[in-house]
Amino acid sequence: MVDDERPMTDAADRFDGYLEALLGNGRPSPEAVGDNDEAEMARMAAELAASGRPASDASPDPAFIEQLRLRMRQADAGIAAVRRPPPVREQPQPGGSTRWRLSRRQLLQAGLGAAAGMAAGVIGASLGSQAQRRAGLGEDDQPLVAGEGFWTEVAHLDEVQPGSAVRFSTAAFDGFVVNDGETVRALSSVCTHMGCTLHFRPDWQDLRCPCHAASFDLAGRLANGRVTWRSQGAYPGDARAYPIELPDLVRPRVKVEDDAVWVWTAQA
Amino acid sequence: MSTGPGPFEQVYDRHAVAIYRYVYARVGNHPDAEDLTAQVFVRAIEQLDTGREPGQIAAWLYRVAQNAIADHWRAFYRLPLVGADHVAPGWEPVDESGKAAAEPDDRAGVRVKALLRRLPDHYRRVLELRFLERMSVAETARAMGISNGNARVLQYRALRRAALLGDPTDG
Numbered sequence: 001m002v003d004d005e006r007p008m009t010d011a012a013d014r015f016d017g018y019l020e021a022l023l024g025n026g027r028p029s030p031e032a033v034g035d036n037d038e039a040e041m042a043r044m045a046a047e048l049a050a051s052g053r054p055a056s057d058a059s060p061d062p063a064f065i066e067q068l069r070l071r072m073r074q075a076d077a078g079i080a081a082v083r084r085p086p087p088v089r090e091q092p093q094p095g096g097s098t099r100w101r102l103s104r105r106q107l108l109q110a111g112l113g114a115a116a117g118m119a120a121g122v123i124g125a126s127l128g129s130q131a132q133r134r135a136g137l138g139e140d141d142q143p144l145v146a147g148e149g150f151w152t153e154v155a156h157l158d159e160v161q162p163g164s165a166v167r168f169s170t171a172a173f174d175g176f177v178v179n180d181g182e183t184v185r186a187l188s189s190v191c192t193h194m195g196c197t198l199h200f201r202p203d204w205q206d207l208r209c210p211c212h213a214a215s216f217d218l219a220g221r222l223a224n225g226r227v228t229w230r231s232q233g234a235y236p237g238d239a240r241a242y243p244i245e246l247p248d249l250v251r252p253r254v255k256v257e258d259d260a261v262w263v264w265t266a267q268a
Numbered sequence: 269m270s271t272g273p274g275p276f277e278q279v280y281d282r283h284a285v286a287i288y289r290y291v292y293a294r295v296g297n298h299p300d301a302e303d304l305t306a307q308v309f310v311r312a313i314e315q316l317d318t319g320r321e322p323g324q325i326a327a328w329l330y331r332v333a334q335n336a337i338a339d340h341w342r343a344f345y346r347l348p349l350v351g352a353d354h355v356a357p358g359w360e361p362v363d364e365s366g367k368a369a370a371e372p373d374d375r376a377g378v379r380v381k382a383l384l385r386r387l388p389d390h391y392r393r394v395l396e397l398r399f400l401e402r403m404s405v406a407e408t409a410r411a412m413g414i415s416n417g418n419a420r421v422l423q424y425r426a427l428r429r430a431a432l433l434g435d436p437t438d439g
Binding site: 239 | 296377395400425
């Protein structure tokens with residue numbers, strides 16, 4: 001009839017493959033769609049297919065619903081787990097500043113000697129002696145500065161309660177001071193994937209990348225990668241594993257002195 | 269420590285099936301509906317403040333679902349669309365959307381039926397047989413007294429006309 005009959009037949013045959021997948025309740029592929037007109041047709045077909053099914057057929061598979069419910073339950077449990085009282089000191093108050101003021105007041109009331117003791121306690125659970133403390137704080141960390149560097153104070157120990165992280169910025173280096181309950185570390189705030197700036201999520205105890213959703217634990221390792229996923233199970237809060245492995249976050253050397261956390265960094 | 273479902277599970281219990289139906293009505297198949305529903309609730313784990321008003325939570329969930337569906341269809345287009353309809357999920361008030369969100373599922377079906385009525389007879393017939401009666405191409409061809417090839421061409425043209433008449437995003 002018309003000279004576009006042949007291409008029309010081809011397109012109609014190809015598109016019928018798409019419809020067969022859709023109507024067979026499989027997952028139709030975008031690859032079968034040739035142009036934007038057909039994309040509109042695919043959307044129309046999807047609505048037609050859905051409306052043509054009895055209501056019972058439009059209901060979710062109970063097994064799927066149950067599986068996803070477990071994920072939600074896991075998230076509820078995960079939050080409960082990371083919100084457990086930290087191993088050192090008393091119950092944390094919601095909201096960092098309140099907590100800081102309270103402990104500050106306690107410190108003042110307790111006097112300087114006690115303050116030093118408590119400060120040691122923050123990192124002291126596993127870091128009793130000076131030697132151990134040094135090991136726990138820095139020995140496996142990379143030397144950030146090749147030649148001349150200096151210690152710069154980046155946080156007060158008070159601010160770095162177990163389970164918390166404090167952002168710091170020096171001329172040469174931006175990062176977080178983190179306390180995972182056992183060890184105080186400094187970690188770079190730059191994602192090792194594309195260099196986006198990480199943010200701390202208290203509920204999940206991780207440093208999260210806003211760009212591609214990589215999560216790093218408070219030791220600086222990728223926490224939601226495939227390897228971890230396989231060895232330790234699903235990362236709560238993510239539907240699937242982060243697709244590629246990433247290097248650890250840079251960990252500059254830190255020390256605790258005079259109730260302050262110091263980082264070894266370069267002069268500007 | 270706590271007994272009974274936690275905050276996320278409560279939100280889930282309340283909305284999971286409705287969100288699923290909402291998504292399913294727009295993607296038309298279960299595998300995609302499951303994927304997108306999971307996306308919505310995983311996003312909720314990350315970003316939803318479960319302390320919000322129930323109406324706000326419902327509105328948030330449907331907005332995230334809408335975005336997930338829009339992203340899903342985006343993959344079907346050969347040229348990048350200027351993403352005008354992509355609403356960032358936030359807490360900005362959506363008037364009445366709590367109400368709209370309570371029963372949006374039926375609207376797609378109602379709209380489809382209205383649309384079918386506006387099609388020429390043979391277009392409507394082929395779509396009814398294929399999508400509502402769920403006949404195969406061969407059965408449809410037999411019922412209409414045409415060849416299988418013509419039935420495919422007819423359903424193709426009918427869908428194209430239907431797509432021109434009603435942009436699914438309008439609903």
